[in-house]
Amino acid sequence: MSPTTREEIRIGPVAIRFLVEGDASGGTVAVFECDVPAGAKVPVAHSHDGYEETIYGLHGVLTWTIEGAPVDVGPGEVVCIRRGAVHRFDNNGDGDATVLAIVSPGVLGPGYFRDVAAVVHAAAGGPPDPTDIAVVMRRHGLTAVP
Numbered sequence: 001m002s003p004t005t006r007e008e009i010r011i012g013p014v015a016i017r018f019l020v021e022g023d024a025s026g027g028t029v030a031v032f033e034c035d036v037p038a039g040a041k042v043p044v045a046h047s048h049d050g051y052e053e054t055i056y057g058l059h060g061v062l063t064w065t066i067e068g069a070p071v072d073v074g075p076g077e078v079v080c081i082r083r084g085a086v087h088r089f090d091n092n093g094d095g096d097a098t099v100l101a102i103v104s105p106g107v108l109g110p111g112y113f114r115d116v117a118a119v120v121h122a123a124a125g126g127p128p129d130p131t132d133i134a135v136v137m138r139r140h141g142l143t144a145v146p
Contacts, residue, residue: 009113011120013037022106030106033127035098036062036091043116044130045088045145046137051103053081060097064089073099086145112140 012038018079020031036042038060045065055064066087071079081087091097115136120129122130135146 007108008111009117011042011113011117013040014042016110018110020106021109022103023109025106027106028104030103030108032101032103032110033058033098034101035095036060036089037096037097038091038094040091043088043092044133044137046142047137048085048108049146050107050141052083054102054104055079055081056100056102058098058100060091060095061093062097062099063092067107088128107141109119109122112125112136112142115140 006017006019015035016032018030018032020029022028022030028031055062055078057071057073057075057077059075061072064071064073064079064081064087066079066081067085073079103129116133122132123129130144137144
């Protein structure tokens with residue numbers, strides 16, 4: 001397995017850094033860190049058909065809402081999100097949070113986050129167009145849920 005560069009992709013105030021991309025793992029896994037500042041409410045509720053996602057808390061607390069049920073994930077805690085489960089997350093706390101996300105198989109890559117960042121950037125400080133976000137999500141195997 002070859003190492004992955006530590007490019008930081010910013011979507012508004014959220015930062016994503018891939019540690020392992022799917023190509024580097026032969027498609028078995030993708031791993032990235034995600035920094036979410038206090039008060040952030042992201043992303044839109046969504047599901048993914050092609051992979052499971054496991055979230056491991058590194059710092060702070062994120063509240064994940066999975067199939068309507070809230071689950072707080074703090075340092076050393078984990079939540080597994082099965083394929084097709086509708087979910088989202090928020091940082092409702094006073095402090096910033098960082099999680100490690102493991103996607104298996106490794107079909108989600110930095111291209112998704114770059115594409116979302118482009119839509120957010122095009123909104124020039126206003127809210128991004130939800131239709132444009134949904135198109136990007138679908139192109140990368142995610143389904144936005146209103």
